[in-house]
Amino acid sequence: MGLVLPDATMLAMGAGAIALLYAAFLVMRIINSPKGTPKMQEISSAIQEGANAFLMRQYMTLLPIVVVLFAAIYYLVGVNTALAFVVGVISSALAGYIGMQTSVRGNVRVAEAAKKGLAEALSMAFSGGAVTGMALVGLGLIGLSGLYMYFGSLVPLIGYGFGASLISLFARVGGGIYTKAADVGADLVGKIEKGIPEDDPRNPAVIADNVGDNVGDCAGMAADVFESFVVTVIAAMLLGSAMGVQAYVTIPLGIAAIGVVGSVLGSLFVRLGKGKHIMKAFYKGIAATAVIMLALAYVYLVLGDTATLVHANAITSMNLFLAVLVGVFVTAAMFLITEYYTATEYGPVRRIAEAAKTGAGTNLITGLAVGMESTLLPALVVIVAIIISFKLGGLYGIALAASSMLSFSAIVIAVDSYGPITDNAGGIAEMSGLPANVRKVTDALDAVGNTTKATTKGFAIAGAALGALALFVAFAEESGLVAADLSLLSTPVIVGLFIGALLPFIFSSLLMTAVGRAAFEIVEEVRRQFRQIKGLMEGKAKADYARCVDISTKTALRELALPGIIAVATPLLVGYLFGAAALGGLLAGAIASGFLLALFMCTSGAAWDNAKKYIEAGAFGGKGSDAHKAAVVGDTVGDPLKDTAGPALNALIKVLNTVSLVFAGALIAASLHLIG
Numbered sequence: 001m002g003l004v005l006p007d008a009t010m011l012a013m014g015a016g017a018i019a020l021l022y023a024a025f026l027v028m029r030i031i032n033s034p035k036g037t038p039k040m041q042e043i044s045s046a047i048q049e050g051a052n053a054f055l056m057r058q059y060m061t062l063l064p065i066v067v068v069l070f071a072a073i074y075y076l077v078g079v080n081t082a083l084a085f086v087v088g089v090i091s092s093a094l095a096g097y098i099g100m101q102t103s104v105r106g107n108v109r110v111a112e113a114a115k116k117g118l119a120e121a122l123s124m125a126f127s128g129g130a131v132t133g134m135a136l137v138g139l140g141l142i143g144l145s146g147l148y149m150y151f152g153s154l155v156p157l158i159g160y161g162f163g164a165s166l167i168s169l170f171a172r173v174g175g176g177i178y179t180k181a182a183d184v185g186a187d188l189v190g191k192i193e194k195g196i197p198e199d200d201p202r203n204p205a206v207i208a209d210n211v212g213d214n215v216g217d218c219a220g221m222a223a224d225v226f227e228s229f230v231v232t233v234i235a236a237m238l239l240g241s242a243m244g245v246q247a248y249v250t251i252p253l254g255i256a257a258i259g260v261v262g263s264v265l266g267s268l269f270v271r272l273g274k275g276k277h278i279m280k281a282f283y284k285g286i287a288a289t290a291v292i293m294l295a296l297a298y299v300y301l302v303l304g305d306t307a308t309l310v311h312a313n314a315i316t317s318m319n320l321f322l323a324v325l326v327g328v329f330v331t332a333a334m335f336l337i338t339e340y341y342t343a344t345e346y347g348p349v350r351r352i353a354e355a356a357k358t359g360a361g362t363n364l365i366t367g368l369a370v371g372m373e374s375t376l377l378p379a380l381v382v383i384v385a386i387i388i389s390f391k392l393g394g395l396y397g398i399a400l401a402a403s404s405m406l407s408f409s410a411i412v413i414a415v416d417s418y419g420p421i422t423d424n425a426g427g428i429a430e431m432s433g434l435p436a437n438v439r440k441v442t443d444a445l446d447a448v449g450n451t452t453k454a455t456t457k458g459f460a461i462a463g464a465a466l467g468a469l470a471l472f473v474a475f476a477e478e479s480g481l482v483a484a485d486l487s488l489l490s491t492p493v494i495v496g497l498f499i500g501a502l503l504p505f506i507f508s509s510l511l512m513t514a515v516g517r518a519a520f521e522i523v524e525e526v527r528r529q530f531r532q533i534k535g536l537m538e539g540k541a542k543a544d545y546a547r548c549v550d551i552s553t554k555t556a557l558r559e560l561a562l563p564g565i566i567a568v569a570t571p572l573l574v575g576y577l578f579g580a581a582a583l584g585g586l587l588a589g590a591i592a593s594g595f596l597l598a599l600f601m602c603t604s605g606a607a608w609d610n611a612k613k614y615i616e617a618g619a620f621g622g623k624g625s626d627a628h629k630a631a632v633v634g635d636t637v638g639d640p641l642k643d644t645a646g647p648a649l650n651a652l653i654k655v656l657n658t659v660s661l662v663f664a665g666a667l668i669a670a671s672l673h674l675i676g
Contacts (some may be wrong), residue, residue, distance in 0.1 A: 016141030088163025099132030176644030179212025185522025259407020262293030327404025338458030371604025419449030500589025603644025
């Protein structure tokens, strides 16, 4: 008989409360910090106003879609699932909203803290990012454990996951289009045509660009990882339920709670050392989180009474712990691999920068090659993780490894959301004319922010792949599919497989086209202002920032509907027309192609961005050189890849799986089975 521990649902509820209380403490610390000069506050207020306007208009745009889906779930599935769906929508939207509100308030305070030095600015920026991470997991744990205790059933939780996935998809799509339209438009005219700095106040698109950092990289990423966190735990709980032992159902909740507690404690270890290496400070926090989480998991799974609650002839408690260890391994590996391919200290980025010496063409070719190459090691890591975790605990072992990985969401998002805060802080420092030593601090923070955003995307993509795999197995269980039904010799499966593999490409095409259209409008507007506003280029007149903010907002909201409709409607149509086996093929194809395409786009885009920054730091002629101009072209191409299309694929494959899971019973009952 092991140590008697609290029930996992109560552990999750308690850990969620701790995370939210810690987030509230950090918010108070940020709000009570100095906000800088009136000019700095004016710029920050403009960013805050634009971000709030976009987010509110985005949520109002989504409201009719949510209402239609609520009605469909209510009539086809049941009232409990429909109610949980609404809770998932609200929770995911709230996670993004809290993160963005902290980001737009933290930026000016980081710029002010930079006057004191790097350590002070880093501490303030990380605190802002930690609010997002802690709020995200706190809401997720309380939502999961609360709904499970209230309904006493796992079925409504599927609706909760679908609601989270839906908001994640639209937040990623809308925010991604907004941020990259403004960024690309600002760069093409400002850097290439006018030769002015990135955050120059003369550029009419500069405020829209800073707003985009918050609605895309902060609110969008928060909603993205929130849904990955909750749906992965839900999938593991569903697989545990199929094993017929209650302990297997609640263990994923317990592991998620332990990871959150580890993240809270691990965040206290993020401190700048003597070498002032910012990335090492973050790695200290992540490493501390891993050690604490594994120690607590060992107590929970091996020394605690969990060991006596599971079947001796099924999965041993030690095997459960080792599956958790696999998830930790995947997290560490994804961080290290992504940093290698995207940081300026390593070969891939420097190869891309060197290729810019001979022009934009060779810069683009090398960046594409690096992006394709970068899929190899992450794919091998995921493959090895699947093999080992399956050996340890079958399909449930894979789901538990995925839950273990996503339990790091709080500390990972803290590191990620640090990025847009420091990016904005640099812009505020530039636009308000702060001294060069302040800008030097914000530039150092921002350079690392590019790498942290890239590593988080790698984490999110791998987590999405493992989580989607668990959802896929849960769908097969729910729809009664067996291995023979999913044979590659089956015509419905092959048809579904090709449709699923195609979807990420069509989806990405729509998003890239949308960014191109929106950027075109921004470019034309910026050119018009430079042409018609006398004295703007000389700094004697003020740009009309609001016009570019309005263009980005309207275009992003106009363009987000079609990709979202395709994501929701395609699995429903395939399931209705061709049956559950074809839908299973679709999900398998989308997971495989979406995982690799997302890795390619996110890594190549980040590598192009940092290659440009490497040149700006003085390599190959520095700013203004021909190599720099070529690198700006590469960065412009990479921007919508890494911040719009690539990250949105995580949400796409989750929406495909959750909508299939929610409507599985109705689809099977009504399917026409036109093939097979």
